[in-house]
Amino acid sequence: MSMEIKIGIAPIGWSNDDLHQLGGEIPFQQCIEEMHQAGYVGCEVGHKFPRDPAALKQVLDPLNLQIASAWFSCRFTEADLYQQTVSAFADHLQFLKTMGAKLVVVCETGHSIHTHQQRAVEPIFTQQQWQTLVDGLHHLGEMARKQNMRIAYHHHMGTGIQTFEEVTRLMDSTRPELVSLLVDTGHMVYAGDDPVRLIYQQGRRVKHLHLKDIRIKVLQQVKHQEMSFLDSVIAGVFTVPGDGDIDFAPLFAALSRVDYQGWLIVEAEQDPAQANPLEYAQKGHQFIQTMLERVNEPTCSAFN
Numbered sequence: 001m002s003m004e005i006k007i008g009i010a011p012i013g014w015s016n017d018d019l020h021q022l023g024g025e026i027p028f029q030q031c032i033e034e035m036h037q038a039g040y041v042g043c044e045v046g047h048k049f050p051r052d053p054a055a056l057k058q059v060l061d062p063l064n065l066q067i068a069s070a071w072f073s074c075r076f077t078e079a080d081l082y083q084q085t086v087s088a089f090a091d092h093l094q095f096l097k098t099m100g101a102k103l104v105v106v107c108e109t110g111h112s113i114h115t116h117q118q119r120a121v122e123p124i125f126t127q128q129q130w131q132t133l134v135d136g137l138h139h140l141g142e143m144a145r146k147q148n149m150r151i152a153y154h155h156h157m158g159t160g161i162q163t164f165e166e167v168t169r170l171m172d173s174t175r176p177e178l179v180s181l182l183v184d185t186g187h188m189v190y191a192g193d194d195p196v197r198l199i200y201q202q203g204r205r206v207k208h209l210h211l212k213d214i215r216i217k218v219l220q221q222v223k224h225q226e227m228s229f230l231d232s233v234i235a236g237v238f239t240v241p242g243d244g245d246i247d248f249a250p251l252f253a254a255l256s257r258v259d260y261q262g263w264l265i266v267e268a269e270q271d272p273a274q275a276n277p278l279e280y281a282q283k284g285h286q287f288i289q290t291m292l293e294r295v296n297e298p299t300c301s302a303f304n
Helices: 028-037 053-063 082-098 127-146 164-173 185-190 195-205 216-225 229-235 249-257 277-295
Strands: 005-009 042-044 066-069 071-074 103-108 150-154 179-184 206-211 262-266
Touching: 005 066, 005 277, 028 053, 028 277, 053 066, 066 103, 066 262, 071 082, 071 127, 082 103, 082 127, 103 127, 103 206, 127 150, 127 164, 127 179, 150 206, 164 179, 164 195, 179 185, 179 195, 185 195, 185 206, 195 206, 195 249, 216 229, 249 277, 262 277
Parallel strands: 005 042, 005 262, 042 066, 071 103, 103 150, 150 179, 179 206, 206 262
Antiparallel strands: none
8 A cells, every 4th residue: 555645854853943052053044955955855844944934935945845834832721821822823824824734733832841951740631621622622623624724733742642541532532623643753652652553543533743763772761860851852862763763664554554644754853963964864764765665565574
């Protein structure tokens, strides 16, 4: 079974959106030129990207780079931020629609700790917060649907929805036609769970993929020392697909079996001073191409 997919990359390997000193010195133009050089046809949006669509298209079009999506932080679980979230989403949605994207990556960051370098406790939502979040996501999903777009929820370490059980609860509580799922391989393994099981469980609700690998020895050190999420990034817990310890063969088999269609986004936040962004972008792209070629070989037992 063939998959209609495109391979993109996030700029976070060049410039980190949560810790700006990582890659702070790397120019935006270098980032997009190296994305193109590494073979990618699209990307997500980082903090150095122009937010004026005309200006952004002017620099991306010569490199044949499309905008796949862009992260949006919801704050539904924090008191009195519902309307502010909806208003900000409307602007974000219009920006992405103008850029030709079909999907918005959303994540509930109310009470989250993923941007804290000091270790803290992840939020546990109350029943009322869960309901407010579900209602809010339905609202955003309806707004997106009216623009012929969709939202995909990103489970993320340091937030209230990071484990397999939490993702399952959210999917069970939301309407499939309004809320899709982004599966992030690195975050799911970091949480101690299996992204392959999640793909099989959610099937066609999976509309976006963030592909990152995990260095298991670093993850063990992170958990032993109780590092914060950002400190784990600095320590090198993540890398590009094929460079770490995740077995991606079952994952690509799962994508084939659920007939996944959409973007595969390399999103492996590392310290660019320690991991040359172009070199690692090339590694990730080559690995994904190899996996896609194998998944389309009917004689390959790993995918049948």
